Amino acid sequence: MDKKVDEWLREEIEKRILSVCGDNKRLPCSLARGIAEELEVKPVIVGKIADQLGIKISACELGCF
Structure with a gap:
């Protein structure tokens, strides 16, 4: 993957994680x-x-993490 795509993807993952869990961590x-x-x-x-x-x-349901 292109480095910019990787950066975009990482930022998108971070954004989605933070939007789901908020302050709960x-x-x-x-x-x-x-x-x-x-x-x-x-x-x-x-x-x-x-x-x-x-x-x-x-x-965790499947031990994926």
């Missing part, structure tokens, strides 16, 4: 997987970005 597994599916990335990428934002994945 928890992102439900099902929503994390939904973000990954919508943006066509592996769930682990969403998980890593969430970790970098200090957000924990909650209610």
Whole structure:
């Protein structure tokens, strides 16, 4: 991927994570997987970005994160 696309994608993932969890600092597994599916990335990428934002994945259903 082009570096600018990577930056855009990262920013989009961050934006979606933050819009879902807000001040809670928890992102439900099902929503994390939904973000990954919508943006066509592996769930682990969403998980890593969430970790970098200090957000924990909650209610993990499949052990993806």
